[in-house]
Amino acid sequence: xxxxxxxxxxxxxxxxxxxxxxxxxxxxxxxxxxxxxxxxxxxxxxxxxxxxxxxxxxxxxxxxxxxxxxxxxxxxxxxxxxxxxxxxxxxxxxxxxxxxxxxxxxxxxxxxxxx
Numbered sequence: 225x226x227x228x229x230x231x232x233x234x235x236x237x238x239x240x241x242x243x244x245x246x247x248x249x250x251x252x253x254x255x256x257x258x259x260x261x262x263x264x265x266x267x268x269x270x271x272x273x274x275x276x277x278x279x280x281x282x283x284x285x286x287x288x289x290x291x292x293x294x295x296x297x298x299x300x301x302x303x304x305x306x307x308x309x310x311x312x313x314x315x316x317x318x319x320x321x322x323x324x325x326x327x328x329x330x331x332x333x334x335x336x337x338x339x
Contacts, residue, residue: 235279236253242286
């Protein structure tokens with residue numbers, strides 16, 4: 225069993241105020257909504273009472289939520305970097321750390337190294 229949300233109640237009232245539904249049609253849609261669940265808008269479309277576009281236009285007009293048609297939105301391609309990525313000279317890890325001042329140096333140890 226489905227419970228009407230505040231959004232569903234407001235949508236039903238907005239559609240009645242706009243004259244897109246009669247009170248009887250809304251009552252039938254609400255009964256169907258209780259049976260199947262989902263959103264009231266989905267039930268209205270499934271019953272063939274209104275189109276998705278008309279519901280979306282009503283939401284835009286009544287509540288100020290803009291209608292965005294994604295098939296008309298052009299998404300710009302990602303820009304390519306102007307210079308190639310800097311790659312290390314060797315992809316193999318070095319066994320010794322490098323410092324600018326001393327160059328390659330050995331790992332610190334508590335005992336001196338002897339050959």
